[in-house]
Every structure is written in structure tokens, then in C-alpha cells.
Amino acid sequence: MRVGLDYRPATVAPQSGIGRQVCALEQALLARNATTLVRFSEAPLDHAQRQSACCPEWASPLDGLQRPQVRLRFEAGFLPRALREQRVDLYIATANMGLPLGRKARNQRQALLLHDLFQLTEHNHHRSRLKALAYRFIDGLSIAWSVWRANRVWCPSLFSAEETKRLFPFARNKVRVLPNLVEPCTSEPAPRPGSLPARYWLAVGTREPRKNMAHFVSNWRAARAASSEVPDLLLVGHCEDLPETLRTLPGLHWRSGLSDAELQALYQHAECLWQPSYAEGFGLPVVEALGYGTPVALARGSALDEVAPSQSPRFAPHDADDLRRCLLELAQRPLPRDESLREWAARYAPAAYRARLDELLRELDA
CATH class of the missing domain: 3.40.50.2000 (Glycogen Phosphorylase B;)
Structure with missing residues (x-):
């Protein structure tokens, strides 16, 4: 053929x-x-x-x-x-x-x-x-x-x-x-990226409105004001994709133009990957994070209902109260890294x- x-x-x-x-x-x-x-x-x-x-x-x-x-x-x-x-x-x-x-x-x-x-x-x-x-x-x-x-x-x-x-x-x-297809993670642990806090949450993708990132960052800021246990947030994207009032918040870190190895290191050392999109056709960062055993928290609906295990924390994408509840719960009781998450990711x-x-x-x- x-x-x-x-x-x-x-x-x-x-x-x-x-x-x-x-x-x-x-x-x-x-x-x-x-x-x-x-x-x-x-x-x-x-x-x-x-x-x-x-x-x-x-x-x-x-x-x-x-x-x-x-x-x-x-x-x-x-x-x-x-x-x-x-x-x-x-x-x-x-x-x-x-x-x-x-x-x-x-x-x-x-x-x-x-x-x-x-x-x-x-x-x-x-x-x-x-x-x-x-x-x-x-x-x-x-x-x-x-x-x-x-x-x-x-x-x-x-x-x-x-x-x-x-x-x-x-x-x-x-x-x-x-x-x-989602390539499996490397067996060797990556060095921890420099200039990052001991604890951080990760989100990947900021450009399209459906990524829902302005809503997410606004509620992360509110949760951080309510509890000192809410970790810093690292966004992979460009600050111009958010309203100016959200671009330089304390505890917010930006990364762009990353190599595969640099992105993999961020996945490996993140406490949790957040995927707040209200519309996804697949959800590649979710599966990539799971491949490293990194817990994920994600919005309900679209393809995100399919690409993560049922026990992964979920929230309504447009409900600020539900999102803040999830943010505060995971700040106070972080999820452990789990080898079963790698097994889930292997299906891709x-x-x-x-x-x-x-x-x-x-x-x-x-």
C-alpha cells in the first residue's frame, strides 16, 4: 500500500x-x-x-x-x-x-x-x-x-x-x-528545573479562550488569598494570552519555548497538573503528566472525561465555587504520585x- x-x-x-x-x-x-x-x-x-x-x-x-x-x-x-x-x-x-x-x-x-x-x-x-x-x-x-x-x-x-x-x-x-499517541516517559528522573519553588502546580496551554485560563488563574489567586498552603502556579504559555491584571501575580511563573526535556522535567516535579479547559478534543498534557505518575485535576466535560482515571479530581469549568473548592482541597491534602497513573497512560x-x-x-x- x-x-x-x-x-x-x-x-x-x-x-x-x-x-x-x-x-x-x-x-x-x-x-x-x-x-x-x-x-x-x-x-x-x-x-x-x-x-x-x-x-x-x-x-x-x-x-x-x-x-x-x-x-x-x-x-x-x-x-x-x-x-x-x-x-x-x-x-x-x-x-x-x-x-x-x-x-x-x-x-x-x-x-x-x-x-x-x-x-x-x-x-x-x-x-x-x-x-x-x-x-x-x-x-x-x-x-x-x-x-x-x-x-x-x-x-x-x-x-x-x-x-x-x-x-x-x-x-x-x-x-x-x-x-x-503519547510517548511514554523516560525512565531516568529529570533534574529539577532551577529557580522554582519547592511546591508548584502546573498548567500547559494558554492561547485559546477554551483553555479557560483567565478563569482558572483568577480563582487560583482567590484560593491563594484564602490559604497560604496553595502552591505557586507555573504556566506554560505566553503572558499576553491573559488579561494584564493577571500576568504578574505573586507566585505566578511563566515558561515558553521549552524543549521536550524541559517540559518533561516540569511534569515530573509538579505536585499536580491542572487542566481547566471547557473544550478539549483530547487533552495531551493530561496523559503526558499521568505518564510520569503526576496527579491531574481537570474540568468536567468534552474529551477530558475520557483521558484521566475516574478518581482524578474534577470540577465544573465555569463554576468558581466548585473550582475554588477543588483548589483548596488539593492544597491542603496533596495527592501522592501513583504508579497506577502510569499504567493508565500506557493505553496511549x-x-x-x-x-x-x-x-x-x-x-x-x-
């Missing part, structure tokens, strides 16, 4: 959540017998990606690959012909959309990795209201086209799968769950991911 993979997310941002899943899919496909992988991407003319991927002859700026006009040129003006020339049996679009526009080659199958539908259901981060409305309209058309065109739609959680069926009832029979390890991918590929090949 010759499998074509939309590699654009990994070209632009290999350390992003979607980019890492594209790389995971790439490695799983390379490990399969009787499977040839062909990457399809865009890049500047002097970019190293052109040595390993099938790219259009024109130059493409890395910071512009998500622009509608750039996507249209790639998906309509390059991809249909390139897939036929490369004799691709199965093409996998990897970023919620991106299946080719135009005539599909006979017997060619297509799959769509649909991570979530928050581009359509949530207020996302854009520089202007007009831009937000334009992107919602264009993304809506692009996602609907790809869901309609795909032979299979692969979602990382039951939540995302059910949302896909709700918004696109015509696709009910082709939606499947392919949980994300490479072996489980590759076994499920094989099932889905065999189904498509039947």
Missing part, C-alpha cells in the same frame, strides 16, 4: 500538538510491512523538507501555509495531480481539513484526521472579529468538504467522534476513533496506537 501523508503541520510546527501527531503517524506507517510512505508538504525552496517530501515547484512561506489562498493553491492546483503521479492508494489529511479538490483517482481512498471541531463551535483566537468570521466560514466549508469526501474520519476521542456525527450526520457510518503508548492504526488500515483495505 502506498500511503500519502499530509505533512504540512509537521513542516510548520513539529512540536505542536497536531505536528507531533503527524510525526507519530509517520513513524507508525514507516514501521508497517508492505507500506510505502509518501509525504506531501509545502516549504520554501531552500527548506530541508523538500528532500523528503513531495512539494509543489513554487516556494511557500512557512508562516503562511494556513492562509486560505495558499491552501487552495496546494489542495486544488497541486495535490490531485501529485497523488495520481505518485500512485497513492490512501491519502491521509491531518489537520481537520485538507483533502484534495478535484477528481480523485480510481480506487484511491482518503482518510481525514479530525482532531476537533472547535474552529466551528468555539470563539477562537484571531486578531480581529472580521478575520474570525472569515476563517470560521472558510474553515466550515473546508472541513465539511473533507468530511464529505473522506472514506473514513478518524477522531482522537469519543467526544470528537460524537461531535462530528452531530454536526455532520451524513458521516455517521464512517467516523472512527484513533486515540492520539506507541504499541496501542499502532495496533489501532493497523485495524483501521485493514478496514480501509478490505
Whole structure:
């Protein structure tokens, strides 16, 4: 089987959540017998990606690959012909959309990795209201086209799968769950990051409004005022994502641009990971933290109901009283590190991911 993979997310941002899943899919496909992988991407003319991927002859700026006009040129003006020339049996679009526009080659199958539908259901981060409305309209058309065109739609959680069926009832029979791959933690303990307090809580991701971080930080501040036992808070993100009044609170620490090793060290030494999002398609930081035996506390609802054990503390994402209750309880009675949390996280390890991918590929090949 010759499998074509939309590699654009990994070209632009290999350390992003979607980019890492594209790389995971790439490695799983390379490990399969009787499977040839062909990457399809865009890049500047002097970019190293052109040595390993099938790219259009024109130059493409890395910071512009998500622009509608750039996507249209790639998906309509390059991809249909390139897939036929490369004799691709199965093409996998990897970023919620991106299946080719135009005539599909006979017997060619297509799959769509649909991570979530928050581009359509949530207020996302854009520089202007007009831009937000334009992107919602264009993304809506692009996602609907790809869901309609795909032979299979692969979602990382039951939540995302059910949302896909709700918004696109015509696709009910082709939606499947392919949980994300989460690499297991290293066996060696990482050195404790410098300049951090003896106790700290951790939260990862601040940009999108659905991360609910302003609400969380406001209530962390209130809980800290009520009890001196509430630890410092370390946020992985950018301070500009929060209102100015919350950016420089006492006990609040910021980190960004971390390497994998630096982030892993933060997971290992955190007393607890907090995930206050009111909308998640999977919840990668939750599983990453659990892989180190680090307790997690998370909001109820969306995919977060699936990715953590039932005994993990939970709170209503918009209920300030419930959140403060949870904050104060865990400050006064911290949860111990637990090896059973590692066992839970193992269900998202490479072996489980590759076994499920094989099932889905065999189904498509039947």
C-alpha cells in the first residue's frame, strides 16, 4: 500500500500538538510491512523538507501555509495531480481539513484526521472579529468538504467522534476513533528545573479562550488569598494570552519555548497538573503528566472525561465555587504520585496506537 501523508503541520510546527501527531503517524506507517510512505508538504525552496517530501515547484512561506489562498493553491492546483503521479492508494489529511479538490483517482481512498471541531463551535483566537468570521466560514466549508469526501474520519476521542456525527450526520457510518499517541516517559528522573519553588502546580496551554485560563488563574489567586498552603502556579504559555491584571501575580511563573526535556522535567516535579479547559478534543498534557505518575485535576466535560482515571479530581469549568473548592482541597491534602497513573497512560503508548492504526488500515483495505 502506498500511503500519502499530509505533512504540512509537521513542516510548520513539529512540536505542536497536531505536528507531533503527524510525526507519530509517520513513524507508525514507516514501521508497517508492505507500506510505502509518501509525504506531501509545502516549504520554501531552500527548506530541508523538500528532500523528503513531495512539494509543489513554487516556494511557500512557512508562516503562511494556513492562509486560505495558499491552501487552495496546494489542495486544488497541486495535490490531485501529485497523488495520481505518485500512485497513492490512501491519502491521509491531518489537520481537520485538507483533502484534495478535484477528481480523485480510481480506487484511491482518503482518510481525514479530525482532531476537533472547535474552529466551528468555539470563539477562537484571531486578531480581529472580521478575520474570525472569515476563517470560521472558510474553515466550515473546508472541513465539511473533507468530511464529505473522506472514506473514513478518524477522531482522537469519543467526544470528537460524537461531535462530528452531530454536526455532520451524513458521516455517521464512517467516523472512527484513533486515540492520539503519547510517548511514554523516560525512565531516568529529570533534574529539577532551577529557580522554582519547592511546591508548584502546573498548567500547559494558554492561547485559546477554551483553555479557560483567565478563569482558572483568577480563582487560583482567590484560593491563594484564602490559604497560604496553595502552591505557586507555573504556566506554560505566553503572558499576553491573559488579561494584564493577571500576568504578574505573586507566585505566578511563566515558561515558553521549552524543549521536550524541559517540559518533561516540569511534569515530573509538579505536585499536580491542572487542566481547566471547557473544550478539549483530547487533552495531551493530561496523559503526558499521568505518564510520569503526576496527579491531574481537570474540568468536567468534552474529551477530558475520557483521558484521566475516574478518581482524578474534577470540577465544573465555569463554576468558581466548585473550582475554588477543588483548589483548596488539593492544597491542603496533596495527592501522592501513583504508579497506577502510569499504567493508565500506557493505553496511549506507541504499541496501542499502532495496533489501532493497523485495524483501521485493514478496514480501509478490505
